[in-house]
Amino acid sequence: MKEMSIPKATARRLPLYYRYLKFLFDSGKQKVSSTELSDAVKVDSATIRRDFSYFGELGKRGYGYDVESLMNFFGKTLNEDILTNVALIGVGNLGHALLNYRFHQSDSIRISAAFDVNPDIVGRILDGVPVYSADEMVEQIKAQHIDVAILTVPLEVAQQNVDKLVEAGVKGIMNFTPVRINTPDDVMVQNVDLTNEMQTLIYFLSHYNDNSDAQE
Numbered sequence: 016m017k018e019m020s021i022p023k024a025t026a027r028r029l030p031l032y033y034r035y036l037k038f039l040f041d042s043g044k045q046k047v048s049s050t051e052l053s054d055a056v057k058v059d060s061a062t063i064r065r066d067f068s069y070f071g072e073l074g075k076r077g078y079g080y081d082v083e084s085l086m087n088f089f090g091k092t093l094n095e096d097i098l099t100n101v102a103l104i105g106v107g108n109l110g111h112a113l114l115n116y117r118f119h120q121s122d123s124i125r126i127s128a129a130f131d132v133n134p135d136i137v138g139r140i141l142d143g144v145p146v147y148s149a150d151e152m153v154e155q156i157k158a159q160h161i162d163v164a165i166l167t168v169p170l171e172v173a174q175q176n177v178d179k180l181v182e183a184g185v186k187g188i189m190n191f192t193p194v195r196i197n198t199p200d201d202v203m204v205q206n207v208d209l210t211n212e213m214q215t216l217i218y219f220l221s222h223y224n225d226n227s228d229a230q231e
């Protein structure tokens with residue numbers, strides 16, 4: 016996966032900017048100011064200007080940003096114009112929910128193959144997605160040129176599945192299991208933990224009256 020030379024915090028805000036710009040574009044708006052953008056995406060305008068400055072001259076002061084070119088620029092930066100096929104490993108409770116979830120904020124991400132060991136679902140098509148036997152994982156992922164996977168298997172089999180994903184050439188893993196998985200340096204792992212998120216939220220709620228701090 017390519018290294019980005021922009022700060023991670025900026026990279027995390029790009030989808031937010033992109034979605035709002037797409038919304039403005041779809042509703043026929045041509046210009047947007049950093050203040051308007053700030054109100055809509057709840058990021059202060061100084062941060063927005065700093066974020067945009069990493070990409071060079073994107074707008075003129077006092078004139079606003081051109082919605083279409085900014086949207087296209089961020090779209091390209093985010094690879095929104097390329098369809099990313101994602102593999103889902105483990106179609107249990109969480110896996111099913113993710114199959115149902117169509118990544119609806121993005122037209123360009125879709126789960127195109129799922130893998131499991133459960134004979135009741137292997138060989139079936141669930142929510143439009145074929146469920147393959149876990150034994151076919153390496154072969155199918157290679158054949159379908161998939162380089163991103165979501166891991167929703169029981170923790171005991173997490174690492175062995177990661178090893179297979181690495182063997183298949185996967186470069187990014189969204190890890191829902193509670194295990195800290197080991198991967199080579201060129202494979203990026205994003206750990207997702209709802210308990211952590213909830214604890215963070217509860218912490219902010221109990222420590223700050225002004226909950227705008229919790230959004231950073």
Ligand SMILES: NC(=O)c1ccc[n+]([C@@H]2O[C@H](COP(=O)([O-])OP(=O)(O)OC[C@H]3O[C@@H](n4cnc5c(N)ncnc54)[C@H](O)[C@@H]3O)[C@@H](O)[C@H]2O)c1
Pocket residue numbers: 104105106107108109110130131132133149166167168169170172176190191192193207208209210
């Ligand atoms: N990060 C979070 O916030 C969060 C929330 C809920 C669950 N989880 C974790 O997500 C994982 C899945 O949870 P769940 O409730 O969906 O579990 P589940 O038992 O309902 O589903 C697990 C699925 O993995 C399949 N599986 C088992 N061994 C496999 C293998 N070797 N290869 C491929 N598939 C295999 C099972 O057949 C099953 O369909 C667990 O590790 C759980 O701890 C994380």
